[in-house]
Amino acid sequence: MASLCGRMTLNAIKKNVAYNSCRMFASKKVTLGDPLEHATGLEKRELLAKAAGNANPFDLCVIKQGPGTRERPTEIPSAFDARIVGCICEEDATSVNWMWLYKGQPKRCECGNWFNLVHKAPV
Numbered sequence: 267m268a269s270l271c272g273r274m275t276l277n278a279i280k281k282n283v284a285y286n287s288c289r290m291f292a293s294k295k296v297t298l299g300d301p302l303e304h305a306t307g308l309e310k311r312e313l314l315a316k317a318a319g320n321a322n323p324f325d326l327c328v329i330k331q332g333p334g335t336r337e338r339p340t341e342i343p344s345a346f347d348a349r350i351v352g353c354i355c356e357e358d359a360t361s362v363n364w365m366w367l368y369k370g371q372p373k374r375c376e377c378g379n380w381f382n383l384v385h386k387a388p389v
């Protein structure tokens with residue numbers, strides 16, 4: 267009998283503790299700080315660019331190929347002197363043809379498309 271009472275008391279305490287802890291969290295609205303206030307350096311510049319409306323500040327989205335001829339190559343923006351470019355040579359290709367592209371040196375992919383690196387101001 268003593269153990270049954272002890273168990274009942276223990277269960278009542280557990281319920282009360284659980285109830286009180288849930289009630290305490292439900293009454294206070296806990297929020298995290300704004301990421302923009304915590305970010306520094308490159309991450310902060312990225313967040314500021316996105317807040318200003320530039321959803322792709324580092325040009326990481328797929329660039330649709332232009333004519334791809336030697337006279338009118340597909341322009342690839344970069345803030346550096348070189349960039350890795352991946353060409354999906356055919357629509358049904360199962361792999362990407364990666365290559366280095368250097369500023370001032372237009373390059374032709376194996377499929378015949380030409381690419382040219384153009385300067386872009388850094389973020």
Ligand SMILES: [Zn+2]
Pocket residue numbers: 353354355356363375376377378379
């Ligand atoms: Zn290609």
